Amino acid sequence: MIIGLLNQKGGVGKTTLAISLADALAISNKDERVLLIDPDPQQSALSWSQAKDVSPNFSVIGLSTKTIHRDLPEISKNYQHVIIDSPPRVTDIARSVVLASELILIPCTPCVFSVWAFEETVSLIQEASVFKPDIKYAILINRKSSNTLISKSLVKTVKSMNIKMLKSMISDRVIFSTASLQGKSIFEIQGNNQSKKKASEEVFELMEEIQEIYNK
Numbered sequence: 001m002i003i004g005l006l007n008q009k010g011g012v013g014k015t016t017l018a019i020s021l022a023d024a025l026a027i028s029n030k031d032e033r034v035l036l037i038d039p040d041p042q043q044s045a046l047s048w049s050q051a052k053d054v055s056p057n058f059s060v061i062g063l064s065t066k067t068i069h070r071d072l073p074e075i076s077k078n079y080q081h082v083i084i085d086s087p088p089r090v091t092d093i094a095r096s097v098v099l100a101s102e103l104i105l106i107p108c109t110p111c112v113f114s115v116w117a118f119e120e121t122v123s124l125i126q127e128a129s130v131f132k133p134d135i136k137y138a139i140l141i142n143r144k145s146s147n148t149l150i151s152k153s154l155v156k157t158v159k160s161m162n163i164k165m166l167k168s169m170i171s172d173r174v175i176f177s178t179a180s181l182q183g184k185s186i187f188e189i190q191g192n193n194q195s196k197k198k199a200s201e202e203v204f205e206l207m208e209e210i211q212e213i214y215n216k
């Protein structure tokens, strides 16, 4: 699988979800190799991996170029799954991430502000789909809070644009930032508290839904 996480808006959880998904894939497919590509000039995923005291369950490489789609076949030939993070606002890298990916997840937070950049991101994917008609893409709600409804305008926009929204959603949980501050994924956090259990379940559910979309 080649999965890109894309949203021109910053801070919606692209890197957090890229790390979580890469680890979930590596944990549940022990015989398969997972690669996380970090095209962000700020190297957030790469710094996360370098700050770790144990090696991650997957490989991480920095590749901040607009030729990811050209370089990927060679770089990824020994991997079964590739997750591509992306930087906010850098359009030529975003375009390359779209051309490199088979499925794009567009993380959105459930508020009205995230609608604006996501429309821009969808246009970018639709432009690139001229060269890649089979590309699949879907909105992924991140940081859902139990007492907020997903903003009506977000749902309305998604419907009017006829875009798929994943059934799986990721809740807002402190464990995601605690993990990244410790150079860990949520699965590597010590202890077995409720928050870890629930966050892990949601990420595995997300992974399963992605695998279903792939196998369709």
Ligand SMILES: Nc1ncnc2c1ncn2[C@@H]1O[C@H](COP(=O)(O)OP(=O)(O)OP(=O)(O)O)[C@@H](O)[C@H]1O
Pocket (backbone or CB within 6 Å): 009, 010, 011, 012, 013, 014, 015, 016, 017, 040, 044, 086, 087, 088, 142, 143, 144, 170, 171, 172, 173, 174, 175, 176, 177, 178, 180
């Ligand atoms: N589900 C979540 N629950 C709680 N916090 C979250 C969640 N997802 C992301 N965060 C936090 O939100 C912040 C932004 O996340 P992240 O860096 O993954 O976003 P990003 O889209 O990669 O940002 P950028 O566009 O700047 O690269 C981080 O502090 C992260 O820990």
Ligand SMILES: [Mg+2]
Pocket (backbone or CB within 6 Å): 014, 015, 016, 040, 044, 085, 086, 087
């Ligand atoms: Mg990021």
